[in-house]
Amino acid sequence: MDIGALVFDVFGTLVDWRSGVARDARGLLGPAVDSEALADAWRQKYVPSMERVRRGELPWTALDELHRTSLDELLDEFGVPDVDEPTRAALVLAWHRLDPWPDVPAALARLRRRHVLATLSNGNVSLLVDLARHGGIGWDAVLSAELFGHYKPDPEVYDGAVRLLGMAPGRVLMVAAHVEDLAAARKRGLRTAYVHRPHERGPAASPPPATDPEADLSVSSLTELADALSPEDAG
Numbered sequence: 177m178d179i180g181a182l183v184f185d186v187f188g189t190l191v192d193w194r195s196g197v198a199r200d201a202r203g204l205l206g207p208a209v210d211s212e213a214l215a216d217a218w219r220q221k222y223v224p225s226m227e228r229v230r231r232g233e234l235p236w237t238a239l240d241e242l243h244r245t246s247l248d249e250l251l252d253e254f255g256v257p258d259v260d261e262p263t264r265a266a267l268v269l270a271w272h273r274l275d276p277w278p279d280v281p282a283a284l285a286r287l288r289r290r291h292v293l294a295t296l297s298n299g300n301v302s303l304l305v306d307l308a309r310h311g312g313i314g315w316d317a318v319l320s321a322e323l324f325g326h327y328k329p330d331p332e333v334y335d336g337a338v339r340l341l342g343m344a345p346g347r348v349l350m351v352a353a354h355v356e357d358l359a360a361a362r363k364r365g366l367r368t369a370y371v372h373r374p375h376e377r378g379p380a381a382s383p384p385p386a387t388d389p390e391a392d393l394s395v396s397s398l399t400e401l402a403d404a405l406s407p408e409d410a411g
Contacts, residue, residue: 177367177392179405180343182287183296183319185328185352188376190398191274191307193219200270204263209254212378217253219377221246226298226327236325238300244268271299272306277373281312283398290406294319296337296350298327317341329360338366351401355388362390369393369401 187193197215205211225242228234247267251259259267287293294317295304301320308315319337326332338345345365352358353376358368370388372395377384387394395401 177349177405178347179291179349179367180347181292181294181341182349182351182369182405183294183337183341183366185350185354185357186295186297186299186304186307187222187274188373189351189353189371190280190313191276191311192376193271193274194376194378196274197270200273201267204266204270205256205259208256214250214254216378216381217250218243218246221249230327230330238322239298240268240271240300240303243271269306272303273310274307276311276313277398279397279399283402284313286402286406287398288314288316292316292341294337294341296328296333297321328357331360331364334361334364334366338364349392349405351398353384355385355390358388358391367392369395371398371401372396 184190194212194215197218198211201209201211201214225246229237244264247264251257284293293315295315296319297304298321299307300322301318304318304320307313308318317340319340321327321333324332324336334350338348341348346367349367349369350358350361351369351371353371353373355370358370362368368391370391370393372384372386374383393401393404395404
């Protein structure tokens with residue numbers, strides 16, 4: 177494939193959101209709340225909250241603000257409505273402190289030698305910058321739904337990334353652990369790579385598909401993706 181740039185989904189594909197959110201919830205809220213259950217419930221509100229923006233029920237609202245609204249609802253639902261403002265703010269910032277999956281930093285460093293690398297995430301820019309600094313990830317560009325005023329899977333996000341990168345869609349590879357993200361990217365002419373992340377949603381969740389038959393590539397790790405795209409740099 178003649179690929180000039182790779183754009184990456186972030187939550188679940190590059191960083192372990194469940195463990196990171198649960199860790200901070202445990203530290204900030206203590207044993208009064210099941211931290212893993214809170215992380216799962218918070219993530220379950222992720223798509224519905226963005227759908228309100230996509231349908232026009234809300235004006236453009238950055239993901240940090242959506243996370244805060246969802247958190248306020250969840251603290252009531254989990255029976256801890258009296259959590260103070262500083263703790264609520266710190267909990268929202270848990271999403272800025274997520275650790276990358278172990279394969280990510282080294283594989284991205286390899287891929288960056290030969291390709292332009294950018295995020296393409298629903299996370300707001302400041303969140304993505306914090307994740308990069310926290311996880312030691314070097315990007316050529318931080319592309320966010322915030323730049324386009326639309327959330328994935330709206331076509332404006334994929335079209336905007338291609339425009340800003342100055343490349344034909346077929347030279348941009350969308351990398352994600354979620355088949356719906358890849359399907360939306362393909363509709364806009366991007367190439368796609370599926371990354372299998374079986375532990376994204378924890379041990380009790382239904383496992384994601386091992387491969388995406390519609391994708392140009394299906395891999396079990398970013399190391400495998402780097403092997404496929406940059407074999408000369410292996411080892």
